[in-house]
Amino acid sequence: MAVRPAQGRRGSRELRGTGHHRGQHGHQGGADPHLAGRRPPRHLHLAPPARSAGRPQATRGPGPARRGAAPARRGRHLRRDGRAAGEAQERQVTTPDVRRHDDADVLVGDVASALLDRLETAQARGEVPQIGLTGGSIAEQLHRELARRAADSSVDWSRVVFWWGDERFVPRDSPDRNALQAREALLDHVGVDEANVHEVPASDEVATAEESAEAYSAKMRSEGAGFFEVLMLGIGPDGHCASLFPGHPALDARDAIAVAVHDSPKPPPDRVTLTFEAMDRCRAVWFIASGDGKADAVARALAPEGTIAETPARGVSGDETVWWLDDAAASRLPS
Numbered sequence: 001m002a003v004r005p006a007q008g009r010r011g012s013r014e015l016r017g018t019g020h021h022r023g024q025h026g027h028q029g030g031a032d033p034h035l036a037g038r039r040p041p042r043h044l045h046l047a048p049p050a051r052s053a054g055r056p057q058a059t060r061g062p063g064p065a066r067r068g069a070a071p072a073r074r075g076r077h078l079r080r081d082g083r084a085a086g087e088a089q090e091r092q093v094t095t096p097d098v099r100r101h102d103d104a105d106v107l108v109g110d111v112a113s114a115l116l117d118r119l120e121t122a123q124a125r126g127e128v129p130q131i132g133l134t135g136g137s138i139a140e141q142l143h144r145e146l147a148r149r150a151a152d153s154s155v156d157w158s159r160v161v162f163w164w165g166d167e168r169f170v171p172r173d174s175p176d177r178n179a180l181q182a183r184e185a186l187l188d189h190v191g192v193d194e195a196n197v198h199e200v201p202a203s204d205e206v207a208t209a210e211e212s213a214e215a216y217s218a219k220m221r222s223e224g225a226g227f228f229e230v231l232m233l234g235i236g237p238d239g240h241c242a243s244l245f246p247g248h249p250a251l252d253a254r255d256a257i258a259v260a261v262h263d264s265p266k267p268p269p270d271r272v273t274l275t276f277e278a279m280d281r282c283r284a285v286w287f288i289a290s291g292d293g294k295a296d297a298v299a300r301a302l303a304p305e306g307t308i309a310e311t312p313a314r315g316v317s318g319d320e321t322v323w324w325l326d327d328a329a330a331s332r333l334p335s
């Protein structure tokens with residue numbers, strides 16, 4: 001799917017379909033499985049002026065940094081999100097919850113515990129939770145930790161649905177594939193149901209990244225729950241998340257679930273990414289970052305002022321938004 005120019009309000013006309021998990025969850029709305037209609041009360045449409053991703057984003061500060069896995073803050077407030085060209089708007093978002101940890105091992109252990117708890121709880125409610133995985137080094141550590149703990153947890157991995165927030169457009173068996181990494185570190189070890197694993201089509205399966213994005217979007221329309229139970233994201237030193245890079249046209253994608261990305265500053269250059277609109281559809285978005293190489297990007301992402309164009313990670317928020325950090329990644333946050 002090519003990136004379209006901004007067309008106004010978030011939400012979707014094109015994203016129609018039925019999802020087989022619809023109806024299992026209490027807070028879905030509308031007929032569209034992934035994007036449309038899920039959270040209308042959170043979108044207040046105000047008067048113009050026109051905005052773009054390059055305009056200053058409105059105030060959004062982090063919650064207090066704290067340690068451990070205390071429950072997320074549920075306080076909500078309004079922010080102008082600065083994304084829609086042609087129409088200003090405010091969204092009601094949760095205050096980000098920042099959780100600090102001594103080092104990467106403690107961090108990964110806590111995220112793994114929280115994810116297992118969350119999946120167990122959703123399954124206990126009779127749901128088939130849908131989660132979004134990411135790529136990168138901290139994600140790989142997390143996947144290995146989840147696999148290590150699988151035997152001691154009551155999560156039924158055959159009743160978890162897997163998506164990816166982004167994918168590198170390379171052959172299916174390339175070591176660069178986020179899906180391959182996740183399979184080798186986690187999925188191959190925990191008894192998933194292959195019908196519940198939704199990979200982004202690879203470069204030896206479709207001709208272009210655009211075609212891949214289109215097919216992935218179609219899959220999400222037909223198989224998606226309408227939201228992720230948890231969407232996990234890394235952050236790059238430049239502030240990117242998924243494959244939404246500073247200044248790239250994909251930041252302005254509207255009415256789309258997934259889009260192609262070319263000229264990615266992080267190799268490989270061709271990628272497919274979920275859009276902000278699709279990523280926002282989650283009960284929880286968890287950013288996970290480790291190391292001082294991420295400290296500046298984390299500080300920019302959580303600063304009261306800044307732009308999504310410069311720091312794309314500012315542009316995603318779930319019903320709950322948690323920043324899982326080690327001390328090094330949190331080192332430039334105000335104390």
Ligand SMILES: O=C(O)[C@H](O)[C@@H](O)[C@H](O)[C@H](O)COP(=O)(O)O
Nearest residue numbers: 135136137138234235236241242
């Ligand atoms: O496919 C990718 O490259 C990712 O999805 C990307 O967004 C990643 O999560 C961050 O760049 C963090 O990666 P690291 O943990 O390796 O720094």
